[in-house]
Amino acid sequence: MWPLPPCGQRLALLASQPQMRSDPRMSRPSPSTRADYRWFHAITTRWMDNDAFGHVNNVVYYSWIDTAVNRFLLDRGLLDLAASPVVGIVAETGCRYIAQITYPDDVAVGIRVTKLGRSSVRYAAGIFRAAADVASAEGHFVHVYVDRASMRPVEIPDFIRAALERIAVPG
């Protein structure tokens, strides 16, 4: 409906050309696909997720991963925000960005457990645009379980460990 000015063309390239989405940062391992994850959570993007470059800011991806892991725990009854005496606190996270995501894209976050220790668990996360099978970003997320009162690490409770094992894919 709007005519496309020179500026728009360039920004449109940024936002939607397939080669742009996948080209610049790809001399790395092939991205994972949905089949690599065991549990998915759909997330709607927000206008303010886009930054001054017109795509979702790198920081926002972490809020999606954080949301997916916690939603998994809530949906499985493994976390009660108010009452759990033992909770996971975040010890380490990371993300590599493969292809742009832009509001109003909808996304899905897939997770799996890649390492299950005595008191810590490491998740891998893949972020997918609505119709895509190949990840637009890949992250990891490490929780250490602590006693909420003393904040000291504790063994992961058995019922939580059992649920985590069900979405575990080592490696």
Place this chain on the structure above:
Amino acid sequence: MWPLPPCGQRLALLASQPQMRSDPRMSRPSPSTRADYRWFHAITTRWMDNDAFGHVNNVVYYSWIDTAVNRFLLDRGLLDLAASPVVGIVAETGCRYIAQITYPDDVAVGIRVTKLGRSSVRYAAGIFRAAADVASAEGHFVHVYVDRASMRPVEIPDFIRAALERIAVPG
């Protein structure tokens, strides 16, 4: 699954008791219902939307209203983030908070146009928890249309005005 300690009880009250949700801030006009709005957008909440009081922070509601209005404009072809030579910039917003929302609640934002001027448009927005018919919060949002190059106000283009009129409910 977890035993409920005294602290948990109190926070649980904060999060879920119906009387808590509606009581404290209600000596005001009755909240609107879904029937009062003309277009809806579903939004998923995020772990970090909750603040230190364990409910969605007041600021986050505005990101939902902002997202709903822009999504309406995008879905109707009224805004092209890259190419539109005329865009709406935000002149005024407001929100009254009626009842708490807490991640992982899902929400819907309903909007309608309440005032359509020469270069500005005012929206009313209602924020609803998934299954609720009564709004948990009500806001307004004013866009002034400007020429993107000069940033001076311009008349709302006819095709935008026509679309806004279709969701207008004066008053």
Place this chain on the structure above:
Amino acid sequence: MWPLPPCGQRLALLASQPQMRSDPRMSRPSPSTRADYRWFHAITTRWMDNDAFGHVNNVVYYSWIDTAVNRFLLDRGLLDLAASPVVGIVAETGCRYIAQITYPDDVAVGIRVTKLGRSSVRYAAGIFRAAADVASAEGHFVHVYVDRASMRPVEIPDFIRAALERIAVPG
């Protein structure tokens, strides 16, 4: 250092021309100045505060107001995040946007109390760019004091009321 392409020129206008900053949304009351406020809090902006239009997103202003009010309460010993049995919860907020703010601008938020009821307090807030005496945005913020356990409104405790009166400027 960079040559200025056509697209850049337009965005630069958006970001820095004085007439743009003050023109489009100003057929309204004159903005307040620093003299209108009683307590100030300096805030640093963040890269992701800028949205796709290259200026600070309208939502972010509320996080600054929220931060200033709570910081006032914390600095005065009126709020203990962990222990206060009575806390203010947000009942209503609003903001009108007068002139653009763009990361990396630094800002100051000025506040004053404009209304002090039995259980509620209304603040006015002015948002100023670093060197500016005239507000770039003006907001209001209403707290209702509640018992943290029952979430029912309570009278504002005397020591809080006394501190609020010291920054009150009715009207």
Place this chain on the structure above:
Amino acid sequence: MWPLPPCGQRLALLASQPQMRSDPRMSRPSPSTRADYRWFHAITTRWMDNDAFGHVNNVVYYSWIDTAVNRFLLDRGLLDLAASPVVGIVAETGCRYIAQITYPDDVAVGIRVTKLGRSSVRYAAGIFRAAADVASAEGHFVHVYVDRASMRPVEIPDFIRAALERIAVPG
């Protein structure tokens, strides 16, 4: 000023006990100190940075690192948000969380360049609470320089490379 209830005690532990701040996640390399970084940027925290656990959410740390790197580039004249024809886009980030940070803490982010390739640069970042010499969190941040129009990787321009070398500490 407030009496300390059982709930408050537990949350207070979470927020302020030294052993809590450093204990649970520390069986790892010693944290870096300010001397390990070459450029610093002070950042004010915000009320909504705290999440439901009453400390700054893990996601927010990335917004601070992002802000510090971009501020360095802006202050050195290496980035013009509107006009730069070549910009850095984020290819990878990561963070390990060593000790809690809680609003209203103020923080400083220190950065140095740890790797400078043909088209990419890797920064290390340390996040410090106001008076602390030991990092509360450590991150990394990788920019790939691209032509803004084509979004294809390009060689880092010489004047940018020269400035990055001045804050480089390999390893």
